[in-house]
Amino acid sequence: xxxxxxxxKSLAHRFIKYAKxxxxxxxxxxxxxxxxxxxxLGKELVRELLEMGISDAEMDINGYVYGTIPSTxxxxxxxxxxxSHMDTSxxxxxxxxxxxxxxxxxxxxxxxxxxxxIVLKMSDHADLKHQIGNDIITASGTTLLGADNKAGxxxxxxxADFLMKNPEVKxxxxxxxxxxxxxxxxxxxxxxxxxxxxxxxYTVDGETLGSIEDETFSADGATLIIxxxxxxxxxxxxxxxxxIKILSDVISALPKDKLTPxxxxxxxxxxxxxxxxxxxxxxxxxxxxxxxTDEKLADHGKFLEETVKSIMxxxxxxxxxxxxxxxxxxxxxxxxxxxxxxxxxxxxxERAGVVAKQQSIxxxxxxxxxxxxxxxxxNIFAGEHAxxxxxxxxxxxxxxxxxxxxxxxxxxxxxxx
Numbered sequence: 001x002x003x004x005x006x007x008x009k010s011l012a013h014r015f016i017k018y019a020k021x022x023x024x025x026x027x028x029x030x031x032x033x034x035x036x037x038x039x040x041l042g043k044e045l046v047r048e049l050l051e052m053g054i055s056d057a058e059m060d061i062n063g064y065v066y067g068t069i070p071s072t073x074x075x076x077x078x079x080x081x082x083x084s085h086m087d088t089s090x091x092x093x094x095x096x097x098x099x100x101x102x103x104x105x106x107x108x109x110x111x112x113x114x115x116x117x118i119v120l121k122m123s124d125h126a127d128l129k130h131q132i133g134n135d136i137i138t139a140s141g142t143t144l145l146g147a148d149n150k151a152g153x154x155x156x157x158x159x160a161d162f163l164m165k166n167p168e169v170k171x172x173x174x175x176x177x178x179x180x181x182x183x184x185x186x187x188x189x190x191x192x193x194x195x196x197x198x199x200x201x202y203t204v205d206g207e208t209l210g211s212i213e214d215e216t217f218s219a220d221g222a223t224l225i226i227x228x229x230x231x232x233x234x235x236x237x238x239x240x241x242x243x244i245k246i247l248s249d250v251i252s253a254l255p256k257d258k259l260t261p262x263x264x265x266x267x268x269x270x271x272x273x274x275x276x277x278x279x280x281x282x283x284x285x286x287x288x289x290x291x292x293t294d295e296k297l298a299d300h301g302k303f304l305e306e307t308v309k310s311i312m313x314x315x316x317x318x319x320x321x322x323x324x325x326x327x328x329x330x331x332x333x334x335x336x337x338x339x340x341x342x343x344x345x346x347x348x349x350e351r352a353g354v355v356a357k358q359q360s361i362x363x364x365x366x367x368x369x370x371x372x373x374x375x376x377x378x379n380i381f382a383g384e385h386a387x388x389x390x391x392x393x394x395x396x397x398x399x400x401x402x403x404x405x406x407x408x409x410x411x412x413x414x415x416x417x
Contacts, residue, residue: 004162004404011403012137012396015154016099017044019139019146024094025087025184032190033063033087033180041086041153045178048157052164054176062190065178068197069163073170077417081175081201082159082406083366083377084152085182088144089388098140101396105136110393112141118390125393127208127385135396147394148387152204153178155382155399159406171410172417175201179366185221185327187366188373198375200341202409203367206381208357209398212345213379215332215360216368217269218297222287222304222324224250229317230281241315243283247276249311251285259300267292267360271300292330292360328364331371331378338376344416345378348408352401380405 006012021041026034033039042059049057049067057067063086088094102110107128110120118141122128128136139145156176163169175198179187182205206213228243251273257263261270269291276285287304291297301324308320335342342358349356367377383398 004159004400004407006158006396006400006403009396011154011158011399012101012135014157015137015150015394015399018150018153019097019099022095022097023087023146024090025181026090027184032186034184034186035087038086038180039063042178042180045086045153045157049160049176052161054160054164060192060195063180064191065176066192066195067160067176069160069171069174069176071171071173072167073172073414073417075172075414075417077172077413078199079173079175079197080410080413081177081196081198081375082156083177083179083201083203083370084156084205084382085149085179085187085366086153087180087183088146088148088150089183091388092144092390093142094144094146097143097146099145100138100140102136102138105131105134107132110136110138112138112390115141115390120391120393125385125391130209131395134398136393137396138393139390141390144387144389145392145394147382147384147392149182149205149382149384151384151394151399151402152382155204155402155406158403162403162407163410169407169411170414172414174410177201182366188369191370193373193375200338200376201367201370202345203365203377203379204382204402204406205365205384206361206379207384209381209383209395209401210349210354211357211359211381212342212349213359213361213365214335214342215292216328216330216364217290217292217362218294218330219327219364220289220297220301220324221327222289222301222322224285224287224308225321226250226278226283227319228281228283228315230279240280241318242280243318244278244280246311246315246318247278247283247285249314250308253307253311259303265362269296269300271304289324290362294329328368329372331368331376334371334376335378341376342378344412345380345409348405348412349380351408352404354401354405
């Protein structure tokens, strides 16, 4: 097997090029992709894939990028895919990103030049302890970096380039999938499974070096609308029932010592209000509900409704509507039926000289929904850290290990086919 080497720092250059392209998604847009600018990166990725010799590379009308690395084996083995998303989070600006390489990190505080209040400290970022001597990439202090998930994009592209240039490396047919709008929960809404043509795959969207995630939250979203009683505030005594205040009562009645993100970790779920809008007559709140089992998730939904009903008893003139919609489900329920997918992922990480860490993620990936669409799909590390924030960072050396892992996965499936 040929060994991947990051010649001429091609991986870092590739990542920085992608990071500079603004691809923030927009949850308030109904289009697909939610922002047209995501296609700017999609076009660049297609151009590079074609340049590598991946002749079927294309971006469809919805902004999904597809491509095929042809098989180099006579064995009849499954078709696997690797997937990352092109959009960055709307939680923090992604415009005019200025990536900075901090060569040969030695444990010092990293003070970002465009805002000296943004400082990366080892005490705040535990994984920096494992980065001594490595090259760290950050943004400049006024934007996110976009390592979530442009690190994954760069790693898949680098692995594709290596495999196309080294046909002596034996592997089966490999499909590439780059999605828009993952950060707003729509990453696979319009994926063309027939065009993808794969049996299963791996998302490359994880954090810590060596991690492979085979378990995610199960997730619901909830919309609560309160219809209050509005009247002139000068003549409101005994008449007005403010929807804003009723909604405030509901949120205040939710637990503060449990069932909330700031007080939970590991396998604990939560009910989390994420936005509020409204006037006296009508107010609306959006919630996300999370847990690792469908049963606990359903219990949280019932608890939310019971809380609303209890508050509404104090406001006889008002009414409410609560709608709970499924978002994604824990992919472990699917992956446990296909153990080799995770086992070979672990072996691939270890062949890269890294200790594999099989773990859960308190979140979701495109792989969560793809698994339930018939494509079992664990998540492997991309090396991204402090995502959705101005302190976001990635290690070049961790990214190199991710590229090696992707190549190893392809080879292992061929060897054992």
